[in-house]
Amino acid sequence: MIDHRPIVKRTLLSALLIVVLSFGNKVSAQDGKTLFQENCASCHKVDKDLTGPALKGIEDRVKDKKLLHAWIKNNQAVIASGDPYFTKLYQQWNKTPMSVFPNLSDTDIDAILKYIADYKSPAPTGTPGADPSAPHGKMGESDNAILYGVLTLILAVVAFVMLQVNANLKRLSDEKEGIPSGEPVPFYRNKTYITLITLLLFVVGGFFVVKGAIGLGRQIEYQPEQPIFYSHKVHAGTNQINCLYCHGSAWEGKHATIPSVNVCMNCHLTINEYTGAPIHKEDGTEVDGTAEIQKIYAAAGYDPKAKSYTGKTKPVEWVKIHSLPDHVFFSHAQHVRAGKVQCQTCHGEITAMHEVKQVSELSMGWCVNCHRETKVDFNNDKGEGNKFYSIYEKYHHEIKAGTRDSVTVADIGGLECQKCHY
Missing domain, CATH: 1.10.760.10 (Cytochrome c-like domain)
Structure with a gap:
């Protein structure tokens, strides 16, 4: 009988070395880029x-x-x-x-x-008029994972072939020296191989199950088509319309809310055609901006020729993109007004998006990390900052003493469960 224990030990050590080198090369190769993206x-x-x-x-x-x-x-x-x-x-x-x-x-x-x-700015490619900031042929994290998975599988096959070659060479050597050897155990009945394959399947399957469970309810990259093609790039980017003009509730209330059609009509009573740069959907289809304005008129019940309202309105069924669980409390006013958090922090570079998508995972860990790192608008002796924070005398004394230079959201209770959960 062939003693498989040395073979198993060498296999496990080789697999461990391959994994360590693979991950080590990935981190070192993308060190600066990864650090930039994370921080x-x-x-x-x-x-x-x-x-x-x-x-x-x-x-x-x-x-x-x-x-x-x-x-x-x-x-x-x-x-x-x-x-x-x-x-x-x-x-x-x-x-x-x-x-x-x-x-x-x-x-x-x-x-x-x-x-x-x-860093070199990516050259615009693809459909003329498409957003040059959109990724074209860029290898993402998922592509890297597939690449490393394929390489690992190839190396595993190579290791298996080498084990078989080693076993055959040992058998031939034993026969030449007259050392008796038992009948070789078929692969599908070899307990060592069965155990290794079972452990491998358990680890790989567990990884994907855990990854899938963590991703449940997270809609990152979710980008639905809306009933009216509203381009944030044209409105907030090119024309520099302030976000709060349409989403004024973000300054005063819990929800940012979707503006009513009346808000759209404030501008489109006089702007009845689109004359700007060509607009394209994600699939490259060109958008007729003037036709989309006509949809606004239909929703508001407005006749642009007679310049009067008909009274026949048609509600716009917008598709919600960003959604939090019902047991989570989040106030836009607390972040936008009190915390002076910019819209782009959570919603990405909204001024460059034609069709809006979700760019942040909006998970609890993502929020907690932001609370740990973000400094509040702490008031100082000059009367600057949010006056509410004057009640935190301890932090004022520490700042004066030089033992503290800033106060984060975590310092004022931003990590307490009851602050965000009912």
Whole structure:
């Protein structure tokens, strides 16, 4: 009989080494990009302004590398030091505080800066007039997972073939030396192989089951077609209409709400045709903007020729995109007005979207991480900031003593279960 124990040990060690090297190569190869996406992408883009300024050329604007590192790790301390460039930058962006990143090492920051310096804007391809910011042929995380899965499967097959070759060579060697050997056990009856395959299936199956269970109810990348093609890129981007003009409830109430057709008619009483740049759907189909305006007139019961209302309205059945569970409390006013959170933080670069999609997972972990990192508009001795936070005397004393430079949402109870759950 062939002793399979050394073979099994070598197989397990080889598989472990393959997995470690695969993941290690993935992290090291995408270190700067991954760090940027995890820490910076929610507020910054490399080549254009978002919630914060575009980062391309940041090392040319800030020659002192130590100062730049200090700004990323604790921007409030740099502002307090009176640095003219960053003080002016802070004022230009409405004194919106940037998140602090004390967890980032100098090596991490250098990797992010290298990614920014080497970044090249993707060339627009595909259908003429389509959104150039949309991904074209870009390999995402799911594609990487498939690639690593295929490579792992190939290596597993190679390892299995090598085991068979090794077993056959050992059998031939034993026969030549006159060492008796038993009849080889068929693959489908070999307990060692059956155990290994069972464990492999259990691990792989468990991974996909857990991943699927975690993703239940999350609608990231959900992008339904609406009954009227409303382009946020045209309205909020090109024409720079403030988000609160249509979603005024986001400033005052819990829900942002969908504006009534009357709000649309405030502008489209006089704008009855679309003369802007060509608009295309995700599939490349060109949109007739004037025809979409006619749908608004039909919904409002308005006759553009007679310039009067007919009274025959037709409700617009908009499809809801962003949805939270019923047991979750979320107030737009608390975030937009009190917290001064920009719309793009949760909804992505809305000013570049024709058809809106969900870009954030809106999971509890996603919200909790934001609460841990986001600083509140804490008032100071100059009378600036939200006056509500004056009740937190402990934090005021710590800031004066220099033991604290900022207050996050987590500090004021943002991680307490009852704050978000009924």
